[in-house]
Amino acid sequence: MSHFIMLxxxxxxxxxxxxxxxxxxxxxxxxRTYWIYGADGQTRGGHRHTYTRQALVALSGKVSMYMNDGVTEETIELNRPSQCLLVEPEDWHTMTFSESAVLLVMSSHPYNLNExxxxxxxxxxYD
Structure with missing residues (x-):
C-alpha cells in the first residue's frame, strides 16, 4: 500500500x-492542464511546490514517479490510464518516461516559477 494517494x-x-x-x-x-510526451527514457521534474497540487495520469506507456514528502520516499509506477496520482505541494517528485509515454498533468494553480x-x-x- 502506498503512502501517497492513488485514485x-x-x-x-x-x-x-x-x-x-x-x-x-x-x-x-x-x-491548468498540460501533457508531457516525447520524453522517451528521460527523467523530468525534480522539484516540489509551495502551494500547487497536481493530479497525474499516464495516458499511455509507463511513467515511474519518484516521490518524497520529507518523511517517506517511494517509487510509484503509473502504467494504466485509470490510475491518478495526487501530488501534494510538499511532494518532491521526478518522472522517468518509458518509450511513447504520455503523462497528463492537472494543476490547482497557473504556472509560477517562483513557487x-x-x-x-x-x-x-541511518548509522
Missing part, C-alpha cells in the same frame, strides 16, 4: 474499448 478512476470497458471518467474525483479545481522549490529533501542517514 482508481471508474473505467467502463466493452468490445468497443474502454472509457475512463474523471468527474468530481479531485480534491481541487483544475486551473517551485528546487532543493530536494536530504536523505536520512
Amino acid at each position: 482508481n478512476l471508474p473505467t467502463f470497458t466493452d468490445p468497443r474499448g474502454s472509457l475512463t471518467v474523471l468527474e468530481k474525483a479531485l480534491p481541487f479545481d483544475v486551473i 517551485y522549490i528546487d532543493t530536494p529533501y536530504e536523505r536520512a542517514s
Whole structure:
C-alpha cells in the first residue's frame, strides 16, 4: 500500500474499448492542464511546490514517479490510464518516461516559477 494517494478512476470497458471518467474525483479545481510526451527514457521534474497540487495520469506507456514528502520516499509506477496520482505541494517528485509515454498533468494553480522549490529533501542517514 502506498503512502501517497492513488485514485482508481471508474473505467467502463466493452468490445468497443474502454472509457475512463474523471468527474468530481479531485480534491481541487483544475486551473491548468498540460501533457508531457516525447520524453522517451528521460527523467523530468525534480522539484516540489509551495502551494500547487497536481493530479497525474499516464495516458499511455509507463511513467515511474519518484516521490518524497520529507518523511517517506517511494517509487510509484503509473502504467494504466485509470490510475491518478495526487501530488501534494510538499511532494518532491521526478518522472522517468518509458518509450511513447504520455503523462497528463492537472494543476490547482497557473504556472509560477517562483513557487517551485528546487532543493530536494536530504536523505536520512541511518548509522
